[in-house]
């Protein structure tokens with residue numbers, strides 16, 4: 631990971647110590663090191679899951695020179711985190727626009743910290759994976775452990791904006807999905823309840839919508855940092871799938887990442903179609919599902935028992951899609967881009 635700090639001289643400057651508090655926060659959150667289960671309603675204890683990712687600052691710059699993984703630049707641009715060039719590029723992500731160029735976006739998570747006007751954090755969609763615009767923007771008042779001298783640190787003061795944005799970076803949508811209704815599949819994750827309310831602050835348990843109790847403590851909510859407490863097993867699995875597939879160049883060592891592709895398929899893609907080819911001895915019953923990165927279910931059908939299962943992708947919007955094949959006890963996932 632590399633942290634680009636782009637600030638005006640008159641702002642409260644982000645120190646190395648504060649960057650360390652941010653790294654500690656995401657590592658604790660992604661590995662479940664905070665023993666905060668007592669704050670999580672018992673109803674959800676069986677759903678708690680952790681991806682077990684460990685994040686480290688880059689120790690080499692793009693030219694191979696030793697580095698701390700931190701870049702600091704002064705700017706004269708107001709709210710550079712929300713500034714765009716005329717052709718729609720985010721200024722903070724480019725030297726030529728007064729920001730800071732990404733370091734190898736395929737093998738390094740780029741995080742830009744700069745003042746914003748309309749959001750605390752923003753992650754580039756998965757479609758931009760590996761491009762110069764891939765990465766996350768965080769506003770300084772939501773970065774790391776915010777000193778109490780900074781005004782109103784209450785809702786974003788514990789550094790969990792980056793936890794939430796990393797969830798997006800690894801393919802998660804908000805718990806409520808692409809819209810706040812009960813009649814679609816929400817976020818495409820099986821073990822997060824359907825939800826039609828967007829919660830803020832720290833609502834008391836229980837909060838019910840769509841006939842079930844909502845997971846207001848999930849990291850993929852808009853509630854305050856102090857009550858964002860867990861990912862689910864399904865979310866952790868989705869993030870590991872995205873890491874192992876679209877973002878596999880980020881993996882330095884995989885001791886802690888379980889790869890569970892036990893089913894074996896060859897995926898062939900051509901203009902307008904996707905073919906799933908069974909490899910030997912996998913003729914058992916299986917379901918194929920495809921989600922988009924907002925978590926909407928695009929397709930859900932039984933896998934043909936014949937060798938090749940063809941999916942027509944004509945007229946699909948250009949986007950990244952996540953395919954998963956599940957049988958009674960194993961799973962296979964594959965991420966692909968379709969649509970032209």
Ligand SMILES: [Zn+2]
Nearest residue numbers: 794795798804
């Ligand atoms: Zn979000």
